[in-house]
Amino acid sequence: MEQYKTRPTKQFLRRNSAPGVDSIQGPDAADFGVMPGTSIMLSRSTVLDKAPSATASSTPPVPTPTPSMQAARTHQHRLNAAQEQRTYQDSRQRLLSHIGTVMGICEDLKRERRFPVQYAKQPFSVLGLDMKMGHQAVNDIHKLESGTLSSLLLEDKLSHCLSHLDNLRGRVADTSSKVLVTGDLNSGKSTFVNALLKRELMPADQQPCTNMFCEVLDATLNDGVEEAHAIPDVTQYNRLDSSTYHVIEMRHLNKIIMDEQPSSRYQMLKVYTSDRRSTNESLLHNGVVDIALIDSPGLNTDSVKTTAIFARQEEIDVVVFVVSAENHFTLSGKEFLLNAANEKTHIFIVVNRFDSIRDKERCRRLVLEQIRQLSPATYADADDLVHFVSAGSIDISEEGTPKTVDAPEFARMEQRLRAFVLENRAKSKLQPAKHYMVNLLRDVSLLSESNRVNAVQASADAKRQLELDQPAYEHLLQLRDRLLHRVEKMASMATSQIQRQAAARLEAAVQAIGEHTVDQLEYPGILLIWQYAQDLADCMSQRLFKEVRQQENVTRRETTAALESIHAMAVEHLGEFPVRADVDSMKRNRHCVTIDVEATDFFDLDEKLSGCAISLGAALAIGSRMMGVKDVVSSLGGVNNIRRMVIPAIGIASAGLLLYVVSDMRSALERKLVRKFQAAARDSAHAEQQARRMARESRKVLRVEGWDIQARLQKAIETKEHQRDEMTAVVHTSQESIEYFTALLEKSEQLLDKVASIQTDSTTRLYN
Structure with missing residues (x-):
């Protein structure tokens, strides 16, 4: 920063001292005892005796100015007072204007919340913070978290600066x-x-x-x-x-x-x-x-x-x-x-x-x-x-x-007091405000430059990070589509295979239901054949239920294998993570195919009617051939004899028929119940329903794993997008920060030059 600017070499007079009088001529010269046409140069050396130095004797000489010299000094004091009054008023108005501008800068910096403000490494004059943690002071303030500084420390410091500037404004305006x-x-x-x-x-x-x-x-x-x-x-x-x-x-x-x-x-x-x-x-x-x-x-x-x-x-x-x-x-x-x-x-x-x-x-x-x-x-x-x-x-x-x-001494004292007050008010009123604003504007410039450089670096780092991260982000998007497609394909293949195997096995079990159940039961005899029929129906139902349970176990194993394959594929791309899907959560079958035993189940009429039809046809053929012997029979026995023979024959036939039915009742019962159970299984589509149910349960388990993989992929993508959004926001915020602090730096430096150029000392400049 530039120091206070000074004008070219002129003649300076010590403040609070009697200034010299240059070339006093005309009517004023008579007042000072100077002959017309001549000029005098009054300085402190001519007005006073030689001033005693710090090493002078204990009794220094006393200045004894002459009345003419005192009059010259008084006249010069009046001239200087008028000039200093004009200079003071100009400096005062400029300072008041600049104080308002500086307060506006502080207010704007205090309200600025769009981006963090970091402290510079260089020490500050006004905005410096004296922080302590325990018994140790924190010297590296710039290393602290920037958001905390902006919201708490810097805001409090700026509030103090605003309060002090307001006091200075009132002091200058007074x-x-x-x-x-x-x-x-x-x-x-x-x-x-x-x-x-x-x-x-x-x-x-x-x-x-x-x-x-x-x-x-x-x-x-x-x-x-x-x-x-x-x-x-x-x-x-x-x-x-x-x-x-x-x-x-x-x-x-x-x-x-x-x-x-x-x-x-x-x-x-x-x-x-x-x-x-x-x-x-x-x-x-x-x-x-x-x-x-x-x-x-x-x-x-x-x-x-x-x-x-x-x-x-x-x-x-x-x-x-x-x-x-x-x-x-x-x-x-x-x-x-x-x-x-x-x-x-x-x-x-x-x-x-x-x-x-x-x-x-x-x-x-x-x-x-x-x-x-x-x-x-x-x-x-x-x-x-x-x-x-x-x-x-x-x-x-x-x-x-x-x-x-x-008295002349008192009047002179009063005049010197008024002049001394006039000279010192610049030092007591204007100079503190100028000095404070110069230091504050230097701090603002330092803060602006530091934050502008930090913003440029942050923007460059964020852009470079976005470029480096772009391939990984695109790969993650492609991985999501590819991996989820493969998971869906593997799950579909596994469930389709499970459904086909289950349907084939259960249909085969229904077809062979009689082979595995009839031989397992012992026939208790004709007297307990009804109980035998109930046991046979229950045995077939339990047999098919057992087949379903066995197929469910097979489905669990195949689902576990498919789940492990899917999980291994996901781990290869996403890293290790626990399996959330639970194969044991697959629901088991609780439905059985049942049939009711009926009286008609003991007789296989279809088979007997077909045998009777064949026998009747044979009887008719034989009867037509035997018509020739009708006459022989008629001649032998007559009608009465035939009637007597029919009744025993019918009785014998009925007894034989009953004997046949009783002897064939077990086989007829087994055949009828097996066909009835198979028909019930086919009508209810038991095999297809169980196969679809097992595939559905397997699909649920595999879907849980698929959802978990999808969620992890989505989380990874969202995390990556959040990081990219943050870096994009950093780029945007850094750009705003660069523009803001660049403008603030230019404004503070321009204002600093204006404030530094304000004359606040009471030195009177006399130009040759």
């Missing part, structure tokens, strides 16, 4: 400058404040009477109303909110300030007062810089630290230290100056009650020597910063206007 008036006990601080205000406002007494901080402001800041606000909590004070303060009438002001009790209830007292003098003469409201005077309690062992801390606050522009000419610097005063000098390099010192000193030169010499030891920077500009006055000699009327003209 047109008033605060002057802290402090000093030892009974040094005449309140008298000095009254002399500056040309009004008896603060209580003055020979004894310490100020017990709290009292800030005196112009009444125009309070709508023109003169009153005092007693503030219990300074941080909560709001002039428009009456609940944050207690109104004190001006006539009770002395009592409140001198009373020791309110100091325990109120932290500060703001006094709004009117200055009846003209704008050019007024100190509080002078048209150039509005000044707020803060009268503090006298220094002692309890308040030295408090006042020193108050003096280091950024709201304080100038510290005016009032020291009694009679007592010089006490121990408490020295301690305060040493503490305050750490923040305020230049202290405006007023040696009060100087008129009561007889040996004024000795007093001046001793006080300056003490100042040289306590604040060398103040001593270097002693002519402008150290003044020996008598505030009590300023005559003030009741109306708030002086009756007589102020």
